[in-house]
Amino acid sequence: MTTVEPRCSTDGPVGAVDPARWPDVAAPPASSPLRTAVTAAVVRRALERLPLRVRFAGGGTAGAGGPLLEVHDPRRFHGRIGAHGLIGFGESYMAGEWDAPDLVGVLTVLAAHAADLVPAPLQRMRGLWAQRQPAAQRNTPEGSRTNISRHYDLSNDLFGVFLDDTLTYSSAVFRGFPADQDLLAAAQHRKIDRLLDLAGVAEGTRLLEIGTGWGELAIRAAARGARVTSLTLSREQRALALERARAAGAADRVDVALCDYREARGTYDAVVSVEMIEAVGAEFWPVYFRTLDERLAPGGRAALQAITMPHDRMLASRDTHTWIQKYVFPGGLLPSVEAVAETVRDHTRLTVARRDAFGAHYAETLRLWRERFTERADDVAALGFDATFRRLWTFYLAYSEAGFRSGYLDVQQYLFTKEDSAR
Known part of the structure; x- marks a missing residue:
């Protein structure tokens, strides 16, 4: 079981994530290089149209200008989204893999475009890829x-x-x-x-x-x-x-x-x-x-x-x-x-x-x-x-x-x- 390296965050250093308390945050989901690459392409295409500035560690940007979303660990960020969608997006924030100086501003842009963030063909297949609510x-x-x-x-x-x-x-x-x-x-x-x-x-x-x-x-x-x-x-x-x-x-x-x-x-x-x-x-x-x-x-x-x-x-x-x-x-x-x-x-x-x-x-x-x-x-x-x-x-x-x-x-x-x- 892996832990997340310290990141700079809005709450000070994140430090290692407790795997007993936060198992799905501490251990990113397994994701093949192909799946991660496909997710990265889909995510970047969606972000390109939005009034955001997205900066990826190691180089690369996206967005049409606006509040800054800074991705510290693109591989894990895309891997989580590819495996678990918006749950992965939130878990990536919990893990310190991305940050935003104006977090509300970034999330407001995403909320305003919630209906069209996922491409239409994937929306139509939502039942196949989206996690279902647990019976429990x-x-x-x-x-x-x-x-x-x-x-x-x-x-x-x-x-x-x-x-x-x-x-x-x-x-x-x-x-x-x-x-x-x-x-x-x-x-x-x-x-x-x-x-x-x-x-x-x-x-x-x-x-x-x-x-x-x-x-x-x-x-x-x-x-x-x-x-x-x-x-x-x-x-x-x-x-x-x-x-x-x-x-x-x-x-x-x-x-x-x-x-x-x-x-x-x-x-x-x-x-x-x-x-x-x-x-x-x-x-x-x-x-x-x-x-x-x-x-x-x-x-x-x-x-x-x-x-x-x-x-x-x-x-x-x-x-x-x-x-x-x-x-x-x-x-x-x-x-x-x-x-x-x-x-x-x-x-x-x-x-x-x-x-x-x-x-x-x-x-x-x-x-x-x-x-x-x-x-x-x-x-x-x-x-x-x-x-x-x-x-x-x-x-x-x-x-x-x-x-x-x-x-x-x-x-x-x-x-x-x-x-x-x-x-």
């Missing part, structure tokens, strides 16, 4: 517990490093741009208040929250006089959310249950779910929306915040295993606006009463998280997370920000109403 990551009740734990149970302290004091891990809503770190907590409260207003949460409201986070929405709803039942699959989140509810004097109005959404019972005046659907998986979207329907009393209102992607790209990639799924959100899949509308129409008695998009706000939210994560890299290291993990999360935050800056991703706030109980 299906979001069954047991699978969901494992998938959620792999991300949200990493460490509450890790998330505390880069989130604001509200510990809100979803898009904020700002008054204007550019946003400031000091205004992030207020922007998160603005987002939460908009959702609670959409759902009509007030004194005496029986509120179901699907996806607790670290409890800020539940606490804020309780301050309005609501009685909140909040569901999470993360033990670490539940413990801290209950602690925060007690500290806020809301323990008697907030119940946080370690419970899958499919196990929820009872009816509620309002249901709120913030960026939870992304962890559900297409297979279970009908079940998720039926749960909103079944738990919502007639005349009730449900507010949902969801990250969305273009419908055609969702259809093309829904069965593909991605870098994000492998390293960040196992089992995750972003829906499209069309998929949400179709699922609600075909499987529930709910009506889409309102939809507001605000993707630019998510780009700013992610920028602030990324900057804080970078500034506090030593704190992340002190928690026991190695340099490869820090590069992974730097890439994840930049990759996500680029998706919103390019317009490839968007985020929506939905209002669903349920006027009566008859189908």
Whole structure:
């Protein structure tokens, strides 16, 4: 098993990659010289059309001008992409085989051209070369517990490093741009208040929250006089959310249950779910929306915040295993606006009463998280997370920000109403 030689990176020297922790990063996939050469030709042809400057170690450039992408190890860079596509591209960054002074800028260009990076003939044969999602990551009740734990149970302290004091891990809503770190907590409260207003949460409201986070929405709803039942699959989140509810004097109005959404019972005046659907998986979207329907009393209102992607790209990639799924959100899949509308129409008695998009706000939210994560890299290291993990999360935050800056991703706030109980 080989290790990666030290490289210059945005997080200091990468050093040797731990093969036990990061086996597919430490050991590049085997690739024949012919396959690597063919991949290099395909990659360079794709890059030539893009507003990038690509510089390869040992000589050679590509791109039409723009942010710099510097490839330190072209052989391994092309070998990984040839073997594993975009997963290989991300793993190559984790290994320190390429860098970019403006990582978000480079990834924004790539996201803007995501639909045509792969030549059309290869796109048509996607089913033959693209990795399939592992069966083990299906979001069954047991699978969901494992998938959620792999991300949200990493460490509450890790998330505390880069989130604001509200510990809100979803898009904020700002008054204007550019946003400031000091205004992030207020922007998160603005987002939460908009959702609670959409759902009509007030004194005496029986509120179901699907996806607790670290409890800020539940606490804020309780301050309005609501009685909140909040569901999470993360033990670490539940413990801290209950602690925060007690500290806020809301323990008697907030119940946080370690419970899958499919196990929820009872009816509620309002249901709120913030960026939870992304962890559900297409297979279970009908079940998720039926749960909103079944738990919502007639005349009730449900507010949902969801990250969305273009419908055609969702259809093309829904069965593909991605870098994000492998390293960040196992089992995750972003829906499209069309998929949400179709699922609600075909499987529930709910009506889409309102939809507001605000993707630019998510780009700013992610920028602030990324900057804080970078500034506090030593704190992340002190928690026991190695340099490869820090590069992974730097890439994840930049990759996500680029998706919103390019317009490839968007985020929506939905209002669903349920006027009566008859189908």
